[in-house]
Amino acid sequence: MTPLLKGDGLALVRGGRLLFESLDLELGHGDALHVTGRNGSGKSSLIRLVAGLLRPTAGRIERAGAALADEGLALDRELPLRQALAFWKGSRLIDAMTAFHLDDLADVPVRLLSTGQAKRARLARAMAADAPLWLLDEPLNGLDRDGAGRLDAAIARHREAGGAVVAASHLPLSGNWLTLELGQ
Numbered sequence: 152m153t154p155l156l157k158g159d160g161l162a163l164v165r166g167g168r169l170l171f172e173s174l175d176l177e178l179g180h181g182d183a184l185h186v187t188g189r190n191g192s193g194k195s196s197l198i199r200l201v202a203g204l205l206r207p208t209a210g211r212i213e214r215a216g217a218a219l220a221d222e223g224l225a226l227d228r229e230l231p232l233r234q235a236l237a238f239w240k241g242s243r244l245i246d247a248m249t250a251f252h253l254d255d256l257a258d259v260p261v262r263l264l265s266t267g268q269a270k271r272a273r274l275a276r277a278m279a280a281d282a283p284l285w286l287l288d289e290p291l292n293g294l295d296r297d298g299a300g301r302l303d304a305a306i307a308r309h310r311e312a313g314g315a316v317v318a319a320s321h322l323p324l325s326g327n328w329l330t331l332e333l334g335q
């Protein structure tokens with residue numbers, strides 16, 4: 152079966168520093184990769200590279216359609232949450248809002264969301280896109296215990312349905328993950 156992500160001999164130089172080189176990645180259906188490493192080791196940069204927002208200095212990357220959830224909100228702050236999320240035209244918007252317990256906030260303008268609520272909204276936006284590959288940068292930051300449990304459940308469902316995940320996180324992630332430590 153064709154992998155959902157394949158990187159061969161990847162290298163990335165950023166701000167004049169070599170963050171990684173000779174990096175091979177391969178994720179198939181149901182696989183998940185936890186990227187760890189100290190501050191500045193290149194975790195976010197790797198996520199952005201896989202998303203196609205940065206070009207590798209060397210190597211090749213191929214991937215299936217991806218949804219990115221990072222620090223960027225990518226939602227109109229003036230719109231009520233449901234309308235702001237609907238901009239992304241995800242086929243699973245209703246499911247995604249329920250999964251992250253956002254139904255009660257549907258009519259609240261995005262600018263009024265708390266840090267954790269905005270984090271849930273970012274994750275719901277990514278989930279609603281119905282992309283096979285999820286790219287999550289520090290997905291647990293700002294989430295309370297309920298939010299973390301909902302994230303775990305959403306990731307498990309996505310993997311069971313044949314999707315794959317790359318997550319950069321300082322925190323432990325539940326379930327079975329491949330690991331990649333950068334900056335060693």
Ligand SMILES: Nc1ncnc2c1ncn2[C@@H]1O[C@H](COP(=O)(O)OP(=O)(O)OP(=O)(O)O)[C@@H](O)[C@H]1O
Nearest residue numbers: 165166168170188189190191192193194195196197
């Ligand atoms: N826009 C940029 N231009 C140049 N260099 C950058 C840019 N963004 C980040 N860097 C550099 O790239 C390196 C890796 O940063 P990155 O954000 O990928 O690390 P990280 O592992 O995600 O860090 P953290 O754990 O602090 O979130 C750092 O040395 C940083 O200074």
